[in-house]
Amino acid sequence: MNEYQRAVEILKDYVESEGAELFSSDNLKRELDAFKDVFSPEKLESLDDTNLLSTIFYSLGDNKNTLCYWLEMNGDCRENFGSIAGGSAYKFGLFQSQKSGNWTTGYSQKPVELSVENAVKLGKEIRDALVKGINIIRDTKLETVQDYERLDDKLKTDVGEKYYELGWVHKYFSMICNDKLSGFHTSDWQKHVLRALKIKPSEKTYGRSGQISIIQNLAGWYYKQFLDIFRNRFGEVRQFIRLGCSDSTKNYVSEWHEQGVVGFGYPKIGDLTQKTLKKDIDKVVIQRELEESYNFSDKKVASRRAGELFRFYKSDNNTVFVIMEGEKLIACVDEIGAYSFNSSSEMPHQKKANWKLVFDDGEKLPEKTEGLRTICYPFHKPDNLLFLYNRYYYGKEKSELMKETDKNNINHEKAINFYTKDQSSFERNRIIFGAPGTGKSFNLNKDAKELLKDDYDDNLERITFHPDYSYANFVGTYKPVPVKNDGKDSITYAYVPGPFMRIYVEALRNSRTDRVKPFLLLIEEINRANVAAVFGDIFQLLDRDSNNVSEYPIHASEDIKNYLACELGGKPADYCRLRIPDNMFIWASMNSADQGVFPMDTAFKRRWSFQYLGIDDGDKDVSGKYVYLGGKEKQKIEWNQLRKAINEFLANENINEDKQLGPYFISKHCLISDNNEFDSDKFCEVFKNKVLMYLFEDAARQKRSKLFANSKYGHTRYSKICEAFDEQGVEIFHKDIQANINIKRIDPVSAESDNSDLLQTDNQERD
Missing domain, CATH: 3.10.590 (ph1033 like fold)
Structure with missing residues (x-):
């Protein structure tokens, strides 16, 4: 059951439980037919200059037979097909003033009087917009929300932004095309209806109208019948x-x-x-x-x-x-x-x-x-x-x-308790570091799920540091924030907490309960920011005692004291001295091979537990996975073996391990698909875009001539190296790399039919 069928069931269940009676469909159909008979687009299009204004717009004398009167004031039309009441005649874009007798447009604060000739010209423009809109709606297949949103775009372009979203224009469209549009003509009502029926409203007027129309058509109801049931069940706009x-x-x-x-x-x-x-x-x-x-x-x-x-x-x-x-x-x-x-x-x-x-x-x-x-x-x-x-x-x-x-x-009867006796084998302050692709983020995320268990989604805040990251981003600061006053947008200043302060508050709030839980702040790429500047005085709190609580408290600023009092209760003076509680964990990943990273001083480092992931740690999932490379003569290569051969060459050239390739330098999902098969074409593209680029621009920048010694198109241009790789495969590399790879050469036809053994293990291949 989709969300629209579910909405129908909600309403029909209410009808059945309350024994509600529906308004007569025959009466509603007769009223619609009567309206269409007088104001169909064909009738509007046939109006001459003499009758145009008096048929559509408010004018001097009796207006009961004008289109505007029917849409706004006619009792049955208003009750049965949606109200557009409110405001003044200016909303129709043109009317004849009862006071001056002049045709008028503009708005109440700035009226513009028109000659009869110019009024007819404007009246034709509005009439043509109505007719054009109806023809577009009639000719458009409308079955899905996406269809209606595309309709909104087309009406905006062809009918004009000035007219297409006006409430009275939407009502006219909905009465002529009552099988395609709903009778709710304001965004407030449209959104109220959809949210009450558990449907996320479209961002577009005709998208929302279409969403409601889909429900009405599934139920087989006219707008009046739908409205009566909905209003009885859910009431007015909330x-x-x-x-x-x-x-x-x-x-x-x-x-x-x-x-x-x-x-x-x-x-x-x-x-x-x-x-x-x-x-x-x-x-x-x-x-x-x-x-x-x-x-x-x-x-x-x-x-x-x-x-x-x-x-x-x-x-x-x-x-x-x-x-x-x-x-x-x-x-x-x-x-x-x-x-x-x-x-x-x-x-x-x-x-x-x-x-x-x-x-x-x-x-x-x-x-x-x-x-x-x-x-x-x-x-x-x-x-x-x-x-x-x-x-x-x-x-x-x-x-x-x-x-x-x-x-x-x-x-707030219970004081803040920094020592909650939270039991965990994990370190509170922890940094995992290693070469790119060794699985640092993967391991942190796996341990986070073990630490937080069912609270993983709620008790984890994950952030990534970058060179412009600051204390204000990390801890919090006063910032301009948008607010609405009486429906008008304005700007005010408020203390906006950063990720550290948000998770800190949650950990302190939890410390008052009898159900102590761990909370985790997870920082990716911690050394890509100036950590001394980002942590500021929070740096002192990282020094934890034997109970895993900050050993040396710091004094809170007035902003932070006020914020904590607001969030946790009590007085600002209650939060003068800050400590990190034992149920708050701070973990981070670090890749010292990145260019442009900031150094960490010894004082900062000694407050963390460091865990190194070696270049070959955790490579068992990618061992024995093969791919075809090269052009005319296919080469069947194991990725893990190729990676290690490249690393061996880099090591012999005195390039540090943190610049070498980890087993997941190419993401695991690029190596092994959901059906556990290998996509050689995808691998080759990723290998060129990630591995070759990294070696060319970073790790082996000074060793290009040796690393790519056998590239038939040279080693000075990255594009030419990629071109050579497409043809030569691993033969672009230095002979020492090739010597450390077990290359099985087969013709392309065999490669096409050799999908069955792409996942053979290394031992199987050697056998």
Whole structure:
């Protein structure tokens, strides 16, 4: 069952369980036919200059028979085929002003009056866009989401970006082509419908309309029938808003849950309903009060907080607050009631609410940093919204607020515990190093899975260092971050943690529980950055005592103290001295053969456990694997034997081992396919692009004339060496390399039919 069939089943199961009755299909078909009879594209196209404006657009006098009136104001049309109400006549692009009698276009802040001649010209342009759009839709095969997204692109190009996404234009298209488009004409409703039915919305208007149309057609319903069932089951458009639940002294989850409320801080502001005589609270008033009462030095921060409090005040029955502490999800809260001011609480701005405990313990968002460090923030990221819709509408509710073992995380009654007695045979600070292709990343990843077990996906943070990597990237810093205030994009500054701080917080949070788990920060290519600059004062924490806890603590900056207090509870002063706990592991890979790497000083190195992977360690998986090389005369060669022969030559030329070829210099998936066969053509391409390039440009740069001594096209140009390899195979190399390879020469025809023994072992070949 695909996702669209599943959506139909969800709705039909609801119809069956509730005994819902569907609106008459015959009535809906008659209404559509009546509309098409008057406003079909053929009828619009036949309009002359005299009747064009008065048939399509609002004009002086009775408008009940105009297209615009039917689409917007006709009761049956609005109820049964989707509403486009709201705004003014400007949305249609042209209308005759009731006040001046002049034909008008533009927008309300900047109206443009037109002569009748120019109005007819613009009216024809709009009419032609409608007709062209209908013809495109009629002629396009629409069966998949991709079909609809291509339709969106074509309409944008041929109908014009100015018209094709307008709500009233989409409604006209959907009524003429009701079997191909849905009756939802706004992006908010389209996304609401799809997310509620567990479908990720397309990024394109007609893609989303098509997704809903696919569901309607599978169900055999008109828009009106679909809407009635959907609205009864899922309600109006929901806005999911993150709501923080703690201040610097306390977490309020238990208190709010028990009282059936949610709240917001800043008690000095007082009762918001007493701030102004206006019907709605003025955000500017709140900002001024915050600046005066709380001494905000940064007006941008005060403005953001005012916007968040204003958003909390304006929340309504279609708001779903997602209660969170840091990255941790706690509950969904809906049925938001009227605002009240509770002067006895430090979170005095309150609203009655219904709590739904639909999250698993410790559960996080797919994109877990969205809205981090905010109090009241609307979610925008598609994956997060789809996840929240799923939990809100389909999640299984728990009977208790949280497990007893988890309360330590929420109420902060238990102090940070750096020594958790985590038992592991693995080193806490560990670097694996060796030549390129020896399997450093592979071994680290294998050990990470053994260390973390079922928590591999959640308790691992993997990063790669590079020359421009900095302390701010690694630990964290204040950065400009985009936020939305009243639907408008703006920029504010917030502390954004780096990977070290993120995994550090998770390890400390876990240290309070009775279920201690390991957390791993895995750094690839650690020596490609200036580690002294990247680690900064964190360098001191790497010195661990016999309990695997940092032996010498460091003093935290104000930014970090505030961040830790926000994430872990308590006061910033509680986090003055930092240590790495014993349940936090830091592992890294290092390849000293890379060009442009930064040296590590002795003081840094002695704080790590180093593990060297030799040039031939772990080569058993690639031993005995053969490939055909060369042109006219095929050469059957074992990759591992060729690699070792090249390495022997490099060693004799005094080239260090860390410049030689490891067994996985060519990735294992390029050597052995899923069906355990060898693809010689693929191998040869990879060999040229990786091995020959590496030898030519790096490892044997000063030894080209000897290494490629037998290349028939010379050794000075990489392209010519590749060309020679295609023809000569391993015969391009120095005779000493060839002497160390067991070469079986066969004609090309035999090679074509010799697939059966490509995987013979070395011993079998020698036999």
